Amino acid sequence: MTPAPAPANKSFVLRAINDVVFEDKPIPELGPTDVLVRILKTGICGSDVHFLTHGHIGDFHVRSPMVLGHESSGVVHSTGRSVTTLTPGDRVALEPGVTCRKCHACKGGRYELCPHILFAATPPTDGTLARFYRVPEDLAYRLPDGLSLEDGAMMEPLSVAVHAAHTLSAVGAGHTVVVFGCGPVGLLCMAVARTLGAAAILAVDIQPSRLAFAREYAATHTYLPPRMREGEPRVEYSRRCAEGICELMGWAKDLVKGTGEGGADRVLEATGAEVCIQTGIFVAKRGGVFTQIGMGADTATVPITTALVKELTIKGSFRYGYGDYPMAISFAAARKIDLAPLVTHRFAFADAPEAFEATKNGKDRQGKWVIKTLIDGPE
Ligand SMILES: [Zn+2]
Ligand SMILES: [Zn+2]
Structure with a gap:
């Protein structure tokens, strides 16, 4: 597919502790089995806030500028030439960890333990708070009709829960x-x-x-x-x-x-x-x-x-592995789990700093409790 001329890849970048900027980054080039997703909803996670305020989590240190965000959904913008499962316009939830597929963990069916994982917004890998994000096609899950893009962004934390409660426990x-x-x-x-x-x-x-x-x-x-x-x-x-x-x-x-x-x-x-x-x-x-x-x-x-x-x-229990995203999506699609009550706050992309502030404080400027904050993709 030849993508239509695209606007620049506006991104929300963490440069150093409490130092964030909006920046136009290059649009990622697609390999044959990659898809480019136009990001429309991104949830803010405690880990994003922790990188912002501390510059590291455990041994993961932010040493160079990094795009934040990893809980995203959007619409497929373009596809690599060998992609067979998705077409432009498909609404998808993104699984934000790309694994090597060759190591013992990957081959043994526990890819979350892949030592080579490239995980969005874990240094040095750029996150998803951008106009465009590239993932291998199998990490973009098509959303059933009944699920919204907001539900799609919630698949990441829901998969964390599925992994912990179902898969491991x-x-x-x-x-x-x-x-x-x-x-x-x-x-x-x-x-x-x-x-x-x-x-x-x-x-x-x-x-x-x-x-x-x-x-x-x-x-x-x-x-x-x-x-x-x-x-x-x-x-x-x-x-x-x-x-x-x-x-x-x-x-x-x-x-x-x-x-x-x-x-x-x-x-x-x-x-x-x-x-x-x-x-x-x-x-x-x-x-x-x-x-x-x-x-x-x-x-x-x-x-x-x-x-x-x-x-x-x-x-x-760390992140999620094989089968967790599909189970999360099926639970939400079957209306066994309602995600809407958890989305308490929504912000425009330009207001991303305020979204982080609210998540960090656990409440907004009016004092209302924040459970999950979502940021819209850039226009
Ligand atoms: Zn998260
Ligand atoms: Zn691996």
């Missing part, structure tokens, strides 16, 4: 699931758990308004942790929170010591806060699964003997 029918954190990923984990048949879903968060939302959205129970006492050691505080959860759920308090009945079949930790990790291990059922999704402190003290006594399976 195997949440199943009748399970009791505890989810720490009521941000977008925590809420979506609850929605996926419900879709997979979980019988009880307990949301834990320190903001009562977020808990109220979670209860309305997908949780069956909520728990508001008490305040930490002056001088209280963290692990003692976590134990106290865990006992509070046991009381709420009718579980034996000995569960916290590792010996009692009851507990969560699956714990999905979507905050990264040490006290939540500790509490999660305390409330997990004997033989249960604890999955870490939230990125917080690089290290944490965990009640490892409790985990041992309970024979817990402890997993890390």
Whole structure:
């Protein structure tokens, strides 16, 4: 296909900590199996904000200017000569990690572990907050008619939740699931758990308004942790929170010591806060699964003997892998998961800095809680 003359590739570029500019970048050239997508909706993620405000996440450092954004949907603009599955005009959700397809992880079916992955807006790879973005055709998923482009942008965080709750944790029918954190990923984990048949879903968060939302959205129970006492050691505080959860759920308090009945079949930790990790291990059922999704402190003290006594399976969950995007799309298309309530804020491309500010603060200028902020593609 010969693309029509295209306007320049306006992009939102992070140059250094808290230093962003709009810049015209070259339009990417297409390989035979690539598609060029005109980006129309991009969600802002905690990781984008973290790169903006800290310049790095863990060992990923922004060392040269980088386009931000990785949660995008749009319309196919042009296609490489060997592309067979998409045509210009198709509405698509983008999976933003390009893997090598040759390493052990790729060939073994866990491509998310590819050491050569080029992931949008993880340095040094440019992100999707641009007019045009190039992906291999199999990473652009055509959206069913019933799904909007906003839904399309939400497929990225929903796939994170599918990966954690379904693919890694195997949440199943009748399970009791505890989810720490009521941000977008925590809420979506609850929605996926419900879709997979979980019988009880307990949301834990320190903001009562977020808990109220979670209860309305997908949780069956909520728990508001008490305040930490002056001088209280963290692990003692976590134990106290865990006992509070046991009381709420009718579980034996000995569960916290590792010996009692009851507990969560699956714990999905979507905050990264040490006290939540500790509490999660305390409330997990004997033989249960604890999955870490939230990125917080690089290290944490965990009640490892409790985990041992309970024979817990402890997993890390990072992004998404084979089958997660299609499952996310099918859940949304079947109306099992409603994404619209999570999109609380929308900004024009020119107002991208304000969108980041609102996401960073967790609320907008009027004080309204931000769950997910979407930015329109450039005109
Ligand atoms: Zn994200
Ligand atoms: Zn690979």
